[in-house]
Amino acid sequence: MGETIIDLQNVTRVYQQGDVGVQALRGVSLQFESGEFCALCGPSGSGKTTLLNLIGALDIPTSGRVTLEGHDLSQLNRRQLSHLRRDRIGFVFQAYNLIPVLTAYENAELVLSVQGVGDTERREKVMSLLQAVGLDGKEDRFPRELSGGEQQRVAIARALASDPAVILADEPTANVDSDTAKLLLDLMQALNEQHAATFIFSTHDERVIERAKRIIRMVDGQIDNISFPGGGS
Amino acid sequence: MSRVSGHSIPVIAWRNLWRNRRRTLLTLSSITFGVFLSVMFTAMQDRNWSDMIDLAAKLGGGHVTISHLEYRETPSLKKSISDASPLAQAALRQTSVARVVQRISGPVMLNTASESYGASFIAYDPAQEDASTLSFLDSDALLAGRMFANDNEKGIILGYKLAENLNAELDNRIVYTMTDKNGDIVSGLARLIGTIKTGAPNLDARLSLLPLSTVREIVAYDSDEVTQLAVFIEDQRDSEAVAMLLDSVIGTQNLAVLPWNISQPDLAAFIALKLGGTRFMSAFIALLVTAGIFNTLFVSVMERMREFGILMAIGFTPLKLFSLVMMESLWLALVGLLGAALLTTGPYLYLASTGIDTSAILADQGSMDVAGVAMSTTLKVGIFPESLAVIAIAAIIATLLAGFYPAWRAGTVEPVDAIKLV
């Protein structure tokens, strides 16, 4: 596969809860390569969301180091982190990802217009992505006029629009039925093949897990096991 | 397909405004109504005091009075200006100066066959003056008889109360006695040709009018000698500036050039007090409106924390989120002001042109008299453009201030925590 784009070195994250510290991550070291399609699984409370937030530059580790495309995240200020998220990372959350006052088209376009991408290029990109996620004809609908699955597809289109290095999806299928989950996974897989972006998604759903090329199983803030269902290295 | 280029901050802010239509409409109406009240109060005051100052100028020495330096302390005819015409001409050359009139005034003793009263007199040139320089020359003020026909007739006009006190009827003889330029006691004889009613009790009981040339002769003045030049200007608010200008242009060691607020300090103090009241009222309204806007924006920001977290996650900077909320409050201000403009225009135009007759309310008082100045009983409005600008800018600033803290909260959202909220 490609080169290493994400590097976690002995990362810990302790949440302070009053006097007690909750150890959400206890020394995680991990690398991700470009173009990966990777699942994070493990019991509730095992640290999946915490790990994704750290990779996505939304949170900072208590100790250890997170490096994204060579940038040590602890060295960046708030604004630089914002720009890094805008330009190199795409997020898909469990639900209610979209801005209610913007249409599907406008939601998908949002990151591009924040980046200042020109009108024509923006339109081409967004229309082709909406088509790719199967939403052509529904561009002008507002989120409340879309089903949960359709909303997630718009979120995926938005995450991909800026050609990020990595797409982080925290339980993207948790709020949809299993048929829709399968559709979303097909979509993500296809997009992963077309675009160079690394996909990292967390899930509890066994059928979703088995679609991954690499499965990272977490238990109690640590990596319990890494497997490669398709064989491979 | 043509689309509005999606999400410039103003567009998102505008749509956000209408997410809770009822709440936004309530806030907008409070801005609109607050601005309406402020404008109406201020317009009433601006007009009222302006009219009052103009009237005071027409009752006394003009917007700016030029006299001998010591005349104000001791209004004696010894303290005169000897070269009135060149001074008047020099003053008239200043752009804001509309008119300059010459007068002699001072204390006088009046005698009829049966009575004797002390009073004050104004001697003016009937050819030079009219109701816009001396308000009692208005035909409404004339109670009986007539005004002067020429500048050297042997007539006198009295406040009607003074005439009553003197037991003087039209055409009766009246002897007036004053101290002339040289300190000698001199007298003149005149017939009562008219009585006036000004509405101001102290004028009706104490004022007498005489023709200028007649008095000049009696008090041994030269042909160009007066005690006072009354200067009238277009906009009373320029009084102080014009007084300073005239002082620098024509001032000498012996001349005092005083704006109305110094020559009539009682009136100036009264108006300053009233204006302070209006400002306080406007500030209070602004505070209420600001609190309302703050509440709306704060609640709406707190409801949207998750959304701000997502925006932050996908790359909005803190500054951009801050601007988004500030833009929402700016929209509130602008739409509120537009509403205020629509609401205010009709009533304002009506009150500015037609006005409301308050005489019924004031009937038992007879007349309104402030610091010796009788006021009209028709309530009218007229706002200075500057006052309007101040109100509009204050409304925008108040709205932005109200938006500041909510916007700051939006800009400092912690995405990790916010996104957990569903």
Ligand SMILES: Nc1ncnc2c1ncn2[C@@H]1O[C@H](COP(=O)(O)OP(=O)(O)OP(=O)(O)O)[C@@H](O)[C@H]1O
């Ligand atoms: N803000 C917080 N304050 C305190 N403790 C927290 C906070 N966020 C997470 N934790 C704790 O950290 C641990 C890891 O949480 P995390 O959300 O990463 O788990 P997860 O694997 O995503 O679980 P799930 O599958 O339920 O989403 C848990 O024990 C959780 O209680």
Ligand SMILES: [Mg+2]
């Ligand atoms: Mg989680």
